[in-house]
Amino acid sequence: MSPRVTIKSIAKDLGISHMTVSRALSNHPNVLKETREAIQEHARKVGYVKSAAAKAMRGDETRIVGLLLPNIVNEFYARFANTMALACEEQSLQLIIHLTGDDIAAEEKALQRLHEIQAQGVVMVPAPGHSETELTHLRAMSVIQLIRQSDTGEATPSILVNDRTALKNAVAHLAAEGHKNIAFIGADSRLSSGRSRLAAFRAGLASAGIQEEPMLVCTGPPSAEMGLKQAKRLIEQKKATALICGGFEISNGALNALMDAGLSPSGPMAFVGYGDPSFYSWIGGGVSTISVPVESLAYKAVELLGQAAFEIQEHRFDAVLLVRS
Amino acid sequence: MSPRVTIKSIAKDLGISHMTVSRALSNHPNVLKETREAIQEHARKVGYVKSAAAKAMRGDETRIVGLLLPNIVNEFYARFANTMALACEEQSLQLIIHLTGDDIAAEEKALQRLHEIQAQGVVMVPAPGHSETELTHLRAMSVIQLIRQSDTGEATPSILVNDRTALKNAVAHLAAEGHKNIAFIGADSRLSSGRSRLAAFRAGLASAGIQEEPMLVCTGPPSAEMGLKQAKRLIEQKKATALICGGFEISNGALNALMDAGLSPSGPMAFVGYGDPSFYSWIGGGVSTISVPVESLAYKAVELLGQAAFEIQEHRFDAVLLVRS
DNA sequence: TTGAAAGCGCTAACAA
DNA sequence: TTGTTAGCGCTTTCAA
Numbered sequence: 001m002s003p004r005v006t007i008k009s010i011a012k013d014l015g016i017s018h019m020t021v022s023r024a025l026s027n028h029p030n031v032l033k034e035t036r037e038a039i040q041e042h043a044r045k046v047g048y049v050k051s052a053a054a055k056a057m058r059g060d061e062t063r064i065v066g067l068l069l070p071n072i073v074n075e076f077y078a079r080f081a082n083t084m085a086l087a088c089e090e091q092s093l094q095l096i097i098h099l100t101g102d103d104i105a106a107e108e109k110a111l112q113r114l115h116e117i118q119a120q121g122v123v124m125v126p127a128p129g130h131s132e133t134e135l136t137h138l139r140a141m142s143v144i145q146l147i148r149q150s151d152t153g154e155a156t157p158s159i160l161v162n163d164r165t166a167l168k169n170a171v172a173h174l175a176a177e178g179h180k181n182i183a184f185i186g187a188d189s190r191l192s193s194g195r196s197r198l199a200a201f202r203a204g205l206a207s208a209g210i211q212e213e214p215m216l217v218c219t220g221p222p223s224a225e226m227g228l229k230q231a232k233r234l235i236e237q238k239k240a241t242a243l244i245c246g247g248f249e250i251s252n253g254a255l256n257a258l259m260d261a262g263l264s265p266s267g268p269m270a271f272v273g274y275g276d277p278s279f280y281s282w283i284g285g286g287v288s289t290i291s292v293p294v295e296s297l298a299y300k301a302v303e304l305l306g307q308a309a310f311e312i313q314e315h316r317f318d319a320v321l322l323v324r325s
Numbered sequence: 326m327s328p329r330v331t332i333k334s335i336a337k338d339l340g341i342s343h344m345t346v347s348r349a350l351s352n353h354p355n356v357l358k359e360t361r362e363a364i365q366e367h368a369r370k371v372g373y374v375k376s377a378a379a380k381a382m383r384g385d386e387t388r389i390v391g392l393l394l395p396n397i398v399n400e401f402y403a404r405f406a407n408t409m410a411l412a413c414e415e416q417s418l419q420l421i422i423h424l425t426g427d428d429i430a431a432e433e434k435a436l437q438r439l440h441e442i443q444a445q446g447v448v449m450v451p452a453p454g455h456s457e458t459e460l461t462h463l464r465a466m467s468v469i470q471l472i473r474q475s476d477t478g479e480a481t482p483s484i485l486v487n488d489r490t491a492l493k494n495a496v497a498h499l500a501a502e503g504h505k506n507i508a509f510i511g512a513d514s515r516l517s518s519g520r521s522r523l524a525a526f527r528a529g530l531a532s533a534g535i536q537e538e539p540m541l542v543c544t545g546p547p548s549a550e551m552g553l554k555q556a557k558r559l560i561e562q563k564k565a566t567a568l569i570c571g572g573f574e575i576s577n578g579a580l581n582a583l584m585d586a587g588l589s590p591s592g593p594m595a596f597v598g599y600g601d602p603s604f605y606s607w608i609g610g611g612v613s614t615i616s617v618p619v620e621s622l623a624y625k626a627v628e629l630l631g632q633a634a635f636e637i638q639e640h641r642f643d644a645v646l647l648v649r650s
Numbered sequence: 651t652t653g654a655a656a657g658c659g660c661t662a663a664c665a666a
Numbered sequence: 667t668t669g670t671t672a673g674c675g676c677t678t679t680c681a682a
Contacts, residue, residue, distance in 0.1 A: 004674095004675085006674090006675055006676085007675070007676070008675075008676095016652085016653090017652065017653050017654080018653095018675090018676090019652070019653060019654080019677085020651085020652060020653075022675095022676065022677065023651095023652090023677095026677085030651060030652080031651075031652085032651065032652090035651085035652090044458075047460075047461035047462075047464065047465065049437060049440045049441045049461075049462075049465075050441055050675085050676080051381075051382070051441065051443070051674090051675050051676070052378075052381075052438075052441040052442040052443070053377075053378045053379075053381035053382040053387075053442070053443065053674085053675075053676095054378075054382055054658090054674080054675035054676040054677090055675085055676065055677090056376075056377075056378035056658090057376070057378040057379055057382060057657095057658045057659065057660095057674095057675080057676080058657085058658055058675090058676060058677060058678090059658065060676095060677095062378075064442075071407055072397065072403055072406055072407045072410065073400070073403050073404055073407045075398070075400075075403075078397055078398050078400075078403045079398055081397055081422075082396055082397045082398045082424065085397065085422060085423070085424045086424060086426075089423070089424065089431060089434075094421055094423075094438055094442075095421065095422060095423075096419055096420065096421050096422075097406075097410060097420060097421075097422050098410070098414070098419075098420075099407065099410045099411060099414060101411075106414060109414075112374060113377075113419055115374045116374050116375055116376065116377040117377040117378070117389075117419075118376070118377070118378065133369075135372075136372035136374075137372075137374075139372065140372065140374075256603075259606075259607050277604075278581075279602075279604030279607065279608065281584075282584050282604065282607075282608050282609075283604065283607050283608060284607075329658095329659085331658090331659055331660085332659070332660070332661095333659075333660095341668080341669090342668065342669045342670080343659090343660085343669095344661080344668070344669060344670080345667085345668060345669075347659095347660065347661060348661090348667095348668090351661080355667060355668080356667075356668085357667065357668090360667085360668090375659085375660080376658090376659050376660070378658085378659075378660095379658080379659035379660040379661090379674090380659085380660065380661090381674090382658095382659080382660080382673095382674045382675065382676090383659090383660060383661065383662090383673085383674055384674065385660095385661095
């Protein structure tokens, strides 16, 4: 590649001091109009751009923010990322996306790299598990936890979904339809969301006067693979007549198992998903689901990132039960 | 925030020269083992990370690559981004995603910012249209065009889909089923992909001995909105009995129109989509579609980014017609 | 109106 | 083995 175009190289081209070039390109008043215009014209011609590295080293804002997601094929995460990316473009923020696959080591590496480039803020869906060294990074950047809370030891603001009512309603709805053997697949107890959703499911059962059947309650890592496996198991087991999912990934995985088995989501195994990808309304007359207001979450995230003062606070958004078919 | 931890601040803490610290933290051999360990221990304790800005300014690789996409909710783009992000994590590359909304101004701004931070490479789905100033950035970074080719004036390598055969097969398949009024919605002629897909559709008609009906061929910006609008129009018009889509966004928009109108994709308006999101196999017995090998494209992209020498070359991947229902 | 010097954090090259 | 110096590109401060 050709040598970098810098204010010094331009200064040399034009036989003036690099300071005059700097001033001209930053539109300082103290430059003779002709000089300024000549410099700007020349800069344009040789394709000059300011070095972000130099600016960062002087302590300027990098205007870079990070987003850590388990993946980006799940439509919930995709829509979150999409909305957040749009909001970032509006604010001239650059968005770096790291996929963690819910792996704590990948998460830590991502945080480290964001710290190195002096990202101004990070929005993250914390992976299940713990890490000691992450604290360093969490202290150096403004970090927002999304959807889940991981007890990192450092208090961070968080954007959460209040799905207790929606989950209880899901149980009530199925019970009203006559279901007694209602299964649940959710995330394990390492995640706050796993604990609270399971609790909500149980509260729903209690309200409906149904005794919990341990065989019908499965928890594990919040992956599509897990949802698929557990749903398959439940289908083979032939005990459950209804299934509620407590997670975005899990829900898609479980739905996959149903479709593969040729079961309609309203059929012998009544299904309530989690999250509301567009295609849920198109499948077999429509999939009932817990709908989460993605866009609101994303806007709140960028709003928080934009705030200089960073309040440690929980922001909760209500999920609703969407009954279809 | 607390003042930044640097090699100098550590040097002062320990009463030694900052060079010894630098060497210790870079594992240079010429440091006394005890000194090195003491330094590393201290660095860990105070949460030191190397400044990426300082490294970049010295001319080190930034290990940052950019990805410019119209959006990331379309499952094709999401899967591409997901695969590419995974490949990047493997290679310790940081992926910056900019959404352009197929807008040339947004695209240019994104390229400028990537240029400023000295991104090593960029993969982009070029927006329709032209821009003069983009050339500057294209010359400064390794740029790969994805799916579409925009004549930027600067030759860049590109990763393309060879869908001619698949599109011709789609027409042949519909014709074999007895359809004579086959509609097509595609991107307009500003994009190479728009031109070539329309040509393939026409070649298919010719092979099937069908005369083209101008009312049934629509082109425009490659958006879901356009697909929705044109499909609606075709449905109302009641002339077409089959519809082929020539674009990812267009396909989802058109399918949306069909579902909204209560039409099964195999029903009165036989549908062939473009791209193969997972839910296409679950809707109304399955949606026939032109399937594109996303993962192969993404791996090729990262492979090309990794190459120091940048051959100007076209890489083509075959699409196939997937008949369902 | 213009220029020279210094410093942001880091490492290569030289000196001790 | 350790330390000093210089310079990457930029802007702030001070001097001309």
